Amino acid sequence: MTTVAPPVRVGLAGATGYAGQELIRLLARHPQFVLAQATGSPAATTTRRLPALARVWDGDVVPLDVAALAEASDVIFLALPEAASAEIAPALLAADCRVVDLSGAFRLRDARSRARWYPATGALPEGVAYGLTEFEAAAIRPARLLSNPGCYPTAALLALLPLMRAGLLAGQCEPVIDAKSGISGAGKAPTDRTHFCENHGSVAAYSAFHHRHTPEMVQALGGRPVTFVPHLVPLDRGLMATVHVRLSQGTSAADVADAFAGAYASAPFVRVTGTTLPEIKDVVHTNFCDIGWVFDADTARLCVISVIDNLVKGAAGQAVQNANLMYGFDERAGLL
Numbered sequence: 001m002t003t004v005a006p007p008v009r010v011g012l013a014g015a016t017g018y019a020g021q022e023l024i025r026l027l028a029r030h031p032q033f034v035l036a037q038a039t040g041s042p043a044a045t046t047t048r049r050l051p052a053l054a055r056v057w058d059g060d061v062v063p064l065d066v067a068a069l070a071e072a073s074d075v076i077f078l079a080l081p082e083a084a085s086a087e088i089a090p091a092l093l094a095a096d097c098r099v100v101d102l103s104g105a106f107r108l109r110d111a112r113s114r115a116r117w118y119p120a121t122g123a124l125p126e127g128v129a130y131g132l133t134e135f136e137a138a139a140i141r142p143a144r145l146l147s148n149p150g151c152y153p154t155a156a157l158l159a160l161l162p163l164m165r166a167g168l169l170a171g172q173c174e175p176v177i178d179a180k181s182g183i184s185g186a187g188k189a190p191t192d193r194t195h196f197c198e199n200h201g202s203v204a205a206y207s208a209f210h211h212r213h214t215p216e217m218v219q220a221l222g223g224r225p226v227t228f229v230p231h232l233v234p235l236d237r238g239l240m241a242t243v244h245v246r247l248s249q250g251t252s253a254a255d256v257a258d259a260f261a262g263a264y265a266s267a268p269f270v271r272v273t274g275t276t277l278p279e280i281k282d283v284v285h286t287n288f289c290d291i292g293w294v295f296d297a298d299t300a301r302l303c304v305i306s307v308i309d310n311l312v313k314g315a316a317g318q319a320v321q322n323a324n325l326m327y328g329f330d331e332r333a334g335l336l
Contacts, residue, residue: 006032008327011073011097013039013080013088015061018184019102020079021050022316028057030320030334032327037072039064042084064088070095075326077319078102083120089145090125098326099145100131100319106147107216117212131322132220133331134267135161140325148322151314152179152213152230155241157220158270158289159306162263164221168247168255170300176244177217177228182235182280185310199234206230238280239310247300256295256302264291268332269313269321278307285309287317287335 010027014020015038027035038061040048047060066088069076075098078085082105089099089106105121106128108114114121129143130136132154140146149157156177163169180203183194192198208229217226247256257274264270271278271290278290286309293304308314317335324333 006327006329007034008032009034009036009072009074010323011037011039011069011076013064013069013076013078014041014084014102015079016040016044016048016050017079018311019315021053022311023077023079023319024050024053024057026312026316026320026334028053032329032333033075033320033323035059037062037069039069041080042088066091067095070097073097075100075323077323079316082118086118086121093125093144098143100148100323100326101146102148102315102319104150104212104216106145107149108219110215110219113215113219117215130220131318132157132161133318133321133325134158134264134270137325140322141328143326146319146322146326148315148319150213150216151181151185151239151308151310152177152211152228152241153216153220154314154318155179155239155289155306155308156217156226156228156243159241159243159291159304160217160221160245162259163245163247163256163302163304164224165263166255166259168251168259169224170246170248173246174224175221175226177226177241178231178244179228179239179241180231180233181239181310182237183232184237185232185239185314194232199232201234203234204232206232235280237309237311238284239308239314240280241304241306243304243306245302245304247295247302249300251297251300253295253297256293260291260293269317269335277305280307283307283309283313285312287313287321289313 078101082103085103085105129139131148273292277292
């Protein structure tokens with residue numbers, strides 16, 4: 001494990017995307033990280049400034065030079081498409097940098113699954129840690145390569161894992177995850193799907209049963225299958241996962257409450273709201289995940305509502321939270 005006394009020099013590749021700009025906002029106010037270099041995407045060839053971040057961070061976004069980025073940095077955040085991350089990360093690791101990757105390049109452990117869902121990524125480097133902070137802290141702390149979870153899996157798994165680990169899910173239960181995300185979750189590159197006229201005043205389901213975040217969730221749930229249907233909603237940011245499960249017969253409302261209270265008793269960024277159902281507006285621009293539920297004891301049915309900001313807890317904020325753990329800092333540093 002590489003140790004560095006603060007301030008820790010941070011590099012960022014992919015600074016002009018939505019998650020990249022969110023990272024700059026968070027890192028600029030971090031008490032122990034200093035943003036040493038920010039680069040554009042591999043295709044960018046010119047130096048530029050980000051007007052929206054004036055007086056937050058007034059540095060230049062420079063063209064990507066992997067060797068220069070590694071020399072300037074102790075830890076590097078990659079906010080790039082998975083093919084670029086897969087190409088760049090090994091060189092950064094070889095240069096003794098630690099890497100926090102926000103793409104899907106390193107999330108899936110199974111080679112066949114990775115080849116299907118992320119075909120441009122190739123072999124998985126050794127020592128990858130999956131960065132679902134509240135459940136993987138022991139693996140995150142010594143990690144040299146940290147794979148940040150997807151936004152949909154973050155919300156869904158924070159709703160499901162306390163129930164699974166408490167043994168409350170019925171044996172044959174296949175969770176149904178009905179999730180809705182703001183348009184920024186689709187990234188900055190414009191498409192017909194993200195066009196204003198296509199989204200304004202509408203809600204659209206997409207990639208039902210065939211979304212690349214499904215195998216990520218199944219992996220984290222130990223192979224338990226899920227039914228996952230994502231939707232785009234006409235918001236710039238925010239995500240809600242509505243998770244339907246059946247619990248073991250005899251499960252009580254107190255058992256449900258105890259499972260969530262026990263799982264998140266010391267989690268600074270999970271707020272358990274109980275039977276008061278959370279809303280997206282409660283968490284936007286924060287690193288919080290709010291979780292509430294409705295339970296029908298007669299039928300053992302449980303509906304869990306989990307809300308996050310897809311750009312913060314679903315991307316940049318969780319990445320900073322994980323980097324805090326990697327360097328032994330307070331999880332909350334730079335995030336409150």
